[in-house]
Amino acid sequence: MRIPEYQTPELRRKNVRLAWGLAGLALFFLITSFPFWSGIFRIVGTQALQ
Amino acid sequence: MSTTTLTHDEAHHHEAPKGWKRWLFSTNHKDIGTLYLLFALVMLFLGGASAMLIRVELFMPGIQMLDPDLYNNLVTNHALIMIFGAVMPAAAGLANWMIPMMIGAPDMALPRMNNLSFWVLPAAATMLILSFVVPFFPGGGTQINTGWTLYPPLSVQVGMSMDFLIFAIHLLGISSVLASINIIVTLLNMRAPGMTLMKMPMFCWTWLVTAFLLILVVPVLAGGVTMLLFDRHFGTSFFDAAGGGDPVLFQHLFWFFGHPEVYILLLPSIGVLSHVIPAFSRKPLFGYKSMVGAMLAVATIGMVVWAHHQYTIGMSLGAVTYFMIGTILISIPVGLMIFNFIATMWRGAMTFETPMLFAVGIVLMFTFGGLSGVMLAVVPADMQYHDSMFVVAHFHYVLMPGAVFGLFAGVFYWLPKWTGHMYDEKLGKLFFWVNVISFNITFFPQHFLGLAGMPRRIVDYNMIFTEFNVVSSIGAMVFGLSHLLFLYIVIKTMRGGKKAEKRAWEGAKGLEWELDSPPAFHTWTVAPQVK
Amino acid sequence: MQNQIKQTNRSLLGINGVLATILLLATAGASAEYGLNFPEPAANVAQEIYNIHMMTMGIATVLLVIVFAIVFYSLYFHRKSRGFEADQEFHNSWFGNWSWVIVPVMVLGVDLTIAGKADAVLKKVWDVPKEENIMDVKVTGHQWWWEFDYLDHDIKVESRYVPKEESGDLYLREVDNRLVLPTGVKIRFLHTSADVLHAFWVPELAVKKDAIPGYVTETWAELNREGVFRGQCAELCGTWHARMPIVVESVSQEKFAAWVGEQKAIKVAAAAEASTDKTWSMDELMAKGKPLYETKCGACHQATGLGLPPAFPALKGSALTVGPIAGHLDIVLNGKEGTAMQPWNSLNDLEIAAIVTYERNAWDNNTGDVVQPADVKQAR
Numbered sequence: 001m002r003i004p005e006y007q008t009p010e011l012r013r014k015n016v017r018l019a020w021g022l023a024g025l026a027l028f029f030l031i032t033s034f035p036f037w038s039g040i041f042r043i044v045g046t047q048a049l050q
Numbered sequence: 051m052s053t054t055t056l057t058h059d060e061a062h063h064h065e066a067p068k069g070w071k072r073w074l075f076s077t078n079h080k081d082i083g084t085l086y087l088l089f090a091l092v093m094l095f096l097g098g099a100s101a102m103l104i105r106v107e108l109f110m111p112g113i114q115m116l117d118p119d120l121y122n123n124l125v126t127n128h129a130l131i132m133i134f135g136a137v138m139p140a141a142a143g144l145a146n147w148m149i150p151m152m153i154g155a156p157d158m159a160l161p162r163m164n165n166l167s168f169w170v171l172p173a174a175a176t177m178l179i180l181s182f183v184v185p186f187f188p189g190g191g192t193q194i195n196t197g198w199t200l201y202p203p204l205s206v207q208v209g210m211s212m213d214f215l216i217f218a219i220h221l222l223g224i225s226s227v228l229a230s231i232n233i234i235v236t237l238l239n240m241r242a243p244g245m246t247l248m249k250m251p252m253f254c255w256t257w258l259v260t261a262f263l264l265i266l267v268v269p270v271l272a273g274g275v276t277m278l279l280f281d282r283h284f285g286t287s288f289f290d291a292a293g294g295g296d297p298v299l300f301q302h303l304f305w306f307f308g309h310p311e312v313y314i315l316l317l318p319s320i321g322v323l324s325h326v327i328p329a330f331s332r333k334p335l336f337g338y339k340s341m342v343g344a345m346l347a348v349a350t351i352g353m354v355v356w357a358h359h360q361y362t363i364g365m366s367l368g369a370v371t372y373f374m375i376g377t378i379l380i381s382i383p384v385g386l387m388i389f390n391f392i393a394t395m396w397r398g399a400m401t402f403e404t405p406m407l408f409a410v411g412i413v414l415m416f417t418f419g420g421l422s423g424v425m426l427a428v429v430p431a432d433m434q435y436h437d438s439m440f441v442v443a444h445f446h447y448v449l450m451p452g453a454v455f456g457l458f459a460g461v462f463y464w465l466p467k468w469t470g471h472m473y474d475e476k477l478g479k480l481f482f483w484v485n486v487i488s489f490n491i492t493f494f495p496q497h498f499l500g501l502a503g504m505p506r507r508i509v510d511y512n513m514i515f516t517e518f519n520v521v522s523s524i525g526a527m528v529f530g531l532s533h534l535l536f537l538y539i540v541i542k543t544m545r546g547g548k549k550a551e552k553r554a555w556e557g558a559k560g561l562e563w564e565l566d567s568p569p570a571f572h573t574w575t576v577a578p579q580v581k
Numbered sequence: 582m583q584n585q586i587k588q589t590n591r592s593l594l595g596i597n598g599v600l601a602t603i604l605l606l607a608t609a610g611a612s613a614e615y616g617l618n619f620p621e622p623a624a625n626v627a628q629e630i631y632n633i634h635m636m637t638m639g640i641a642t643v644l645l646v647i648v649f650a651i652v653f654y655s656l657y658f659h660r661k662s663r664g665f666e667a668d669q670e671f672h673n674s675w676f677g678n679w680s681w682v683i684v685p686v687m688v689l690g691v692d693l694t695i696a697g698k699a700d701a702v703l704k705k706v707w708d709v710p711k712e713e714n715i716m717d718v719k720v721t722g723h724q725w726w727w728e729f730d731y732l733d734h735d736i737k738v739e740s741r742y743v744p745k746e747e748s749g750d751l752y753l754r755e756v757d758n759r760l761v762l763p764t765g766v767k768i769r770f771l772h773t774s775a776d777v778l779h780a781f782w783v784p785e786l787a788v789k790k791d792a793i794p795g796y797v798t799e800t801w802a803e804l805n806r807e808g809v810f811r812g813q814c815a816e817l818c819g820t821w822h823a824r825m826p827i828v829v830e831s832v833s834q835e836k837f838a839a840w841v842g843e844q845k846a847i848k849v850a851a852a853a854e855a856s857t858d859k860t861w862s863m864d865e866l867m868a869k870g871k872p873l874y875e876t877k878c879g880a881c882h883q884a885t886g887l888g889l890p891p892a893f894p895a896l897k898g899s900a901l902t903v904g905p906i907a908g909h910l911d912i913v914l915n916g917k918e919g920t921a922m923q924p925w926n927s928l929n930d931l932e933i934a935a936i937v938t939y940e941r942n943a944w945d946n947n948t949g950d951v952v953q954p955a956d957v958k959q960a961r
Binding site: 111117118119122185189190191192195196197201203204207209290291292296297298331332333334335336337339340343360362363364367370371374375378379381382383385386388389392393395396397398399400401410413414417418421422424425428429430431433434436437438498501502503505507508509510511512513514 | 692780794
Binding site: 006007011014015016018019022023025026027029030031033034035 | 156157159160163227230231232234235238239240265266267268269270272273274277288299303306575
């Protein structure tokens with residue numbers, strides 16, 4: 001395995017940055033699939049009513 | 051442009067490494083593409099074998115050879131192996147091989163992650179197979195009898211094999227998310243100069259959309275099965291009404307993944323068709339822009355109509371009306387795609403080599419499957435169709451032509467490019483006819499079974515359902531075995547045959563056909579200039 | 582003549598043969614007993630659903646014919662082998678420029694036709710009538726039998742599949758106790774489940790609804806003809822999912838009233854028998870326990886007591902059935918969490934006493950224990 005030599009450091013940084021961004025998107029969807037937010041809504045809702 | 055001039059000289063230095071290290075440590079998109087395709091081929095036969103066992107069991111009324119739980123486990127495995135093991139890796143294999151060659155890039159953007167995303171797959175497959183094998187050993191618990199939908203509370207009852215399956219799904223998910231990230235980065239950052247997004251080959255567009263869909267929905271499935279694992283072992287009650295949870299929540303999470311998954315399987319094949327049909331009609335793709343638009347529309351609407359898989363769970367009238375209308379509206383972009391394919395053939399100069407035969411078969415049979423899909427979308431009527439054999443017939447008419455035949459078309463279309471040999475055209479055509487005819491014999495009668503009242507996923511049935519099940523099972527045996535012919539053709543082509551030219555097909559367009567057949571180990575080390 | 586026969590034989594051997602079989606089946610199907618379409622509806626809403634089904638199928642068939650016709654025309658005429666030159670400018674014609682509007686508008690028209698019709702029927706299916714005299718039937722799915730509670734009449738019917746030896750041709754479509762319903766009365770079904778998901782499906786009533794543990798879903802029907810209608814559980818519910826038939830017997834209101842009277846009498850007699858202070862002998866309990874065990878427990882633990890390990894443990898010689906009586910009673914009354922074993926506390930004391938006594942003495946278990954209804958009462 002070698003570091004792909006066809007990528008300039010600049011392109012490589014660009015690629016890695018985009019990849020992390022996409023991974024963040026995936027992580028966001030993973031976390032929001034847990035229904036904790038329904039509880040948060042309920043807490044916010046009840047507090048707003050008081 | 052300095053990029054390519056810098057690396058140009060070095061690129062000549064290393065040819066393909068030898069031995070097992072070439073494959074295990076590979077960062078080369080062509081080698082990884084080959085690995086993906088071979089893996090998918092193996093899984094195709096595993097999934098096919100389980101499907102044939104299912105049909106043998108259903109050949110006649112009565113329990114012939116499979117215990118009910120073993121039968122249900124085969125039903126589960128058939129779906130999971132075909133979807134996650136065969137179709138998705140095969141599409142990823144095509145993407146790995148073709149995308150860099152099509153966009154004039156030297157390799158994928160993140161080659162080492164590419165290696166990782168493939169090598170996670172064999173581990174996942176091992177886990178999946180273990181989930182099937184473990185119950186045969188003493189103390190191994192029960193078979194997974196839930197179907198691939200894994201609905202709780204049934205999936206909470208299953209023994210430890212369910213835990214193996216959950217981890218297998220996690221691994222498969224990691225693999226596809228990593229592969230998707232790689233493909234998106236490649237497509238957005240590595241295109242040859244001059245290739246704007248709207249000049250990108252259609253296959254690349256379909257994969258760009260597919261990869262985004264995967265990133266959005268696979269984590270949701272991962273979340274769902276993780277909660278299932280927690281419910282099973284850590285005393286949570288996400289899906290247990292007794293503890294304040296809701297069994298239906300899992301269904302929503304599953305189908306939030308599961309419905310876009312259908313488009314994930316379908317779109318790469320639509321991409322393949324967008325190359326095959328123009329090539330053999332000898333005229334450009336009709337409606338490139340509307341194709342891109344239709345695809346984006348399918349992906350967007352497809353994300354928000356998942357609950358049409360659960361019309362019977364007792365949703366409110368407003369909710370079912372919304373999901374019904376949303377689902378029916380999907381027929382607009384899908385109809386436009388089909389129309390564009392037909393318009394591409396219209397007034398073309400067609401020849402019918404194997405890829406084109408598959409393409410025409412897809413246009414016809416996918417239309418059929420799509421129309422029965424509209425029937426299923428209609429809520430009142432779906433009160434009848436739901437969970438009957440009609441649904442089984444419908445989704446096989448969508449997924450076999452829509453996904454698998456598209457992959458076959460792609461393999462036959464690009465096999466000369468990959469191997470440098472033309473495949474045996476006569477055998478290819480024979481494979482097409484046997485495959486397509488037996489496919490229809492297998493699945494067409496299942497529509498009638500569903501309407502007559504046969505539920506899906508039953509191991510034994512009343513004798514009124516005998517006739518059509520016999521026909522279906524006979525078709526399935528021929529259909530299953532016909533894939534051995536496919537294997538033979540592929541092996542034969544790999545070993546030799548008529549030399550393929552650079553442009554293997556008269557009407558083929560695109561950068562990949564300007565490379566040698568087979569291409570050098572490293573291609574496009576100097577990026578081409580796209581006009 | 583001889584030649585002809587040979588030829589037919591040869592063609593029957595190949596793919597043609599299979600195709601011919603299909604054609605034969607398709608043509609024969611119209612008159613034969615196996616259906617090509619839904620059975621004749623037995624409720625008004627079911628009839629409307631049937632009509633929607635026929636309409637969408639009609640539209641789908643017409644569209645399919647049009648698409649096939651266009652494709653086959655093109656396949657025949659626009660071939661290179663016929664010398665057809667590809668029209669390279671086709672996608673730049675006015676049609677090429679505007680088809681992305683024309684096609685979606687046409688498809689939208691079809692969609693709206695279907696959705697409009699469906700929406701009207703959907704409202705009828707979904708809106709359970711809110712009437713005073715509606716008859717409520719609670720349908721509870723169990724692994725693997727149905728429980729029907731006639732809430733207005735205080736009757737409970739347990740419905741299980743009938744083994745092949747007794748049901749013959751109706752195997753997997755016949756039950757021991759049918760769901761008897763009157764015609765001309767609006768019936769509301771309240772669906773729930775005791776364990777995993779099930780789904781109630783009788784095609785003639787056209788209602789399918791999931792039974793979800795901990796939740797109640799509802800559907801309704803008004804039967805418009807008498808008859809026997811057969812359906813099955815439609816949601817995968819584990820090992821014996823195939824063995825959950827539903828048989829609806831639709832009868833006139835007079836017959837229904839008579840049936841209700843009969844059921845009530847049986848119930849009163851059973852309750853009277855169970856509440857006597859009589860001490861039961863081993864033989865009496867064994868005689869009562871055997872049929873009870875075989876209907877209620879036999880599906881999982883088998884008539885032989887050997888079970889179907891690992892899912893369903895054996896009772897023959899197991900630590901449970903030959904161990905302390907208290908533990909045995911506890912499992913039977915309260916079930917075992919995380920497994921298919923459900924609580925059986927809805928059975929009366931005598932029934933439980935009979936079953937437990939039977940389990941402790943059948944299949945060479947021979948513990949000699951006699952469990953009395955009073956013991957069960959104490960254990961509750």
